[in-house]
Amino acid sequence: MTVTHSSEPSGLQERAAMKAEIFLPDDYRPAETEPFMNDRQLEYFRRKLLNWKQELMSQSAETIEGLQESGRNVPDIADRASEETDRALELRTRDRQRKLVSKIDAALRRIENGEYGYCEVSGEPISLKRLDARPIATMTLEAQEKHERREKVHRDE
Template structure:
């Protein structure tokens, strides 16, 4: 196990330091870990809420409203589950030294992009190209 890297509380990755140095990797690892923990907490709250709402509601309008809320909660929970999987994948890339580099081009992903979306796997340009190609094939 690697020794913990010291990270000042106000640390932000900067363009003028070596890309994906130990401090940057630790910064993103902590950011991902915090995000994952928040999602897992929200997921647990969602489960409790779904269990509490399992009672039978006699009024048809109330029942329909509750079913709609329940479906929305389940969709949200599924989205959170997929995000947790992507966070785990990003944390594995940190461990293997692949984090921060585009999976298509191998180029560094901008620090601004990673800070905004720490699970990003492509540079903005590669992502846009990928989405354009997807859109074209979807129209077929």
């Protein structure tokens, strides 16, 4: 068996090299007039997702610091109850953020795989306005509404 080595970079390396070349002006917004999910749009959403993830990670670090500082013993029962309620709220918020970071990572993987921006149910393009408002969206608005109606029916049973 003969193994040949190609001097061409792998597809992943090629995409990474292309990303480095993509210039996005600060005021760039994806437009319906552009080809859907072209390199500029993908780079725009990739950067948006990475910035959002960084913001969530910073907030998470602040939450941890706050929880460590508030670990003192409060003698007054009302103050202690209030502090425990605040702590529970912080932990719930942090759990939501953790789940959101997971969804952001999944969206970044879809960008890498060329699946970003397309509905996982219908395969149709997700509107740019929807993606701009919710860059982790995996369904078109119509598919999402249908999904939520089905969920509501099953919850009510």
